[in-house]
Amino acid sequence: MRRHCNRLWGMALLLILVAGCERSPSPWVLHDISGLMPPLEFTLHDGSGQTRSEKDYRGDRVLLYFGYTHCPDICPTTLAKLVSAVHQTGKAAERTRILFVSVDPARDTTDVLQHYGQAFGPQVTALSGTQAQLRALSKRYRVSYGYGKADARGRYEVSHSSAVFIFDRHGSARLLATGADSAKKISTDLKRLAAE
Amino acid sequence: MAGCCRVLLTVLLLVGSTLVTAADITARQAWIRLLPGSLPAAGYLQLVNRGTQTVRLTGVQGTAFAAIEIHESSEQSGVARMRRVESLAIPAGKTVALKPLGYHLMLFNPVEGLKPGGRVTLTLEFSDASRLPVAFQLRDAAGQ
Numbered sequence: 454m455r456r457h458c459n460r461l462w463g464m465a466l467l468l469i470l471v472a473g474c475e476r477s478p479s480p481w482v483l484h485d486i487s488g489l490m491p492p493l494e495f496t497l498h499d500g501s502g503q504t505r506s507e508k509d510y511r512g513d514r515v516l517l518y519f520g521y522t523h524c525p526d527i528c529p530t531t532l533a534k535l536v537s538a539v540h541q542t543g544k545a546a547e548r549t550r551i552l553f554v555s556v557d558p559a560r561d562t563t564d565v566l567q568h569y570g571q572a573f574g575p576q577v578t579a580l581s582g583t584q585a586q587l588r589a590l591s592k593r594y595r596v597s598y599g600y601g602k603a604d605a606r607g608r609y610e611v612s613h614s615s616a617v618f619i620f621d622r623h624g625s626a627r628l629l630a631t632g633a634d635s636a637k638k639i640s641t642d643l644k645r646l647a648a649e
Numbered sequence: 650m651a652g653c654c655r656v657l658l659t660v661l662l663l664v665g666s667t668l669v670t671a672a673d674i675t676a677r678q679a680w681i682r683l684l685p686g687s688l689p690a691a692g693y694l695q696l697v698n699r700g701t702q703t704v705r706l707t708g709v710q711g712t713a714f715a716a717i718e719i720h721e722s723s724e725q726s727g728v729a730r731m732r733r734v735e736s737l738a739i740p741a742g743k744t745v746a747l748k749p750l751g752y753h754l755m756l757f758n759p760v761e762g763l764k765p766g767g768r769v770t771l772t773l774e775f776s777d778a779s780r781l782p783v784a785f786q787l788r789d790a791a792g793q
Contacts, residue, residue, distance in 0.1 A: 520729075522684065522688055523688060523689055524731065525682065525684060525688070525689045525690055525691035525753070525755055525756070526682075526691045526720070526722045526731065526749060526750065526753045526755075527722045527724075527729045527731065527750060529682055529684060529691070529790050529791070529792070530749040530750055530792070532790075532791075533790070533791040533792055536791060537791075565685075565686065565688070568685035568686055569684070569685055569688070569790075571685070572684065572685045572789065572790035572791075573790055573791060574791075596727070597728065606716075608757070610730065610731050610732070612728055612729065612730045613728070613729055614727055614728060614729070615724045615727055615728065615729040616727055631724075631727065632724045632729065632750065
């Protein structure tokens with residue numbers, strides 16, 4: 454009887470502990486999107502014109518961001534922040550890639566992509582694709598993009614997602630950073646991800 | 650006599666300069682983010698209005714760029730956008746910052762040869778017909 458009681462108490466304690474764990478706050482600083490978004494998968498091309506897919510980044514942590522190069526403010530500010538966050542992770546930076554996906558393939562030729570990626574350092578790869586490829590990728594991660602009306606000189610603005618999707622080294626979607634998240638917050642979670 | 654002439658010349662220059670510059674507006678921390686090739690650059694600075702009237706920034710001129718516009722970046726519901734604004738009010742006694750992810754100058758088609766570490770002068774035009782030349786520090790894509 455006493456043994457039975459002890460077992461009951463033990464089970465109750467376990468239940469309390471499990472319930473406690475479930476209620477504890479997420480260990481991540483950024484939004485945890487594990488299981489909410491599909492694994493990394495795309496077909497695009499890089500600045501040398503070579504086809505790139507998620508297979509090229511297997512084993513790397515990937516930060517995926519959508520933008521366009523004729524964006525002088527938001528895109529470079531975000532990319533500089535991501536580069537700074539990756540640098541703050543120290544040795545883990547070697548296996549962390551920032552993939553900048555241009556949703557403006559009409560202006561972002563391979564040559565433009567090549568120089569743009571290089572301007573932010575070796576961690577950044579600028580990619581783009583056909584409208585079908587870009588639509589497939591943006592649909593996969595439930596983001597949108599669109600083109601404004603061109604002015605007399607043919608210049609137009611592009612609206613794009615401000616989200617940064619972070620994938621682990623297995624390609625699983627894990628975290629979502631928004632425009633408001635600082636480099637320090639992002640690096641805190643990248644370090645944690647690298648330690649897994 | 651020579652000293653007197655020098656004083657007179659200085660006075661004339663001072664008077665002249667107040668006529669062509671914005672007396673109540675001063676600029677600080679002016680810098681430009683350069684992107685590769687002919688991609689548009691962004692200009693940032695703080696404008697301080699020490700006067701008693703609101704003054705509007707209505708235009709920017711400079712030979713280093715084909716065209717210069719005032720733009721505003723915004724983020725709503727996870728979507729980043731940029732729009733052109735015709736002018737920007739600098740209220741009396743206030744400082745207005747053109748800074749990353751907010752108001753900025755959109756600088757189209759930079760001339761060749763602009764490099765981080767250099768400087769470029771742009772002339773700001775205001776609603777009271779005053780003009781203010783400002784030296785902008787050139788920085789790289791990452792803002793360094």
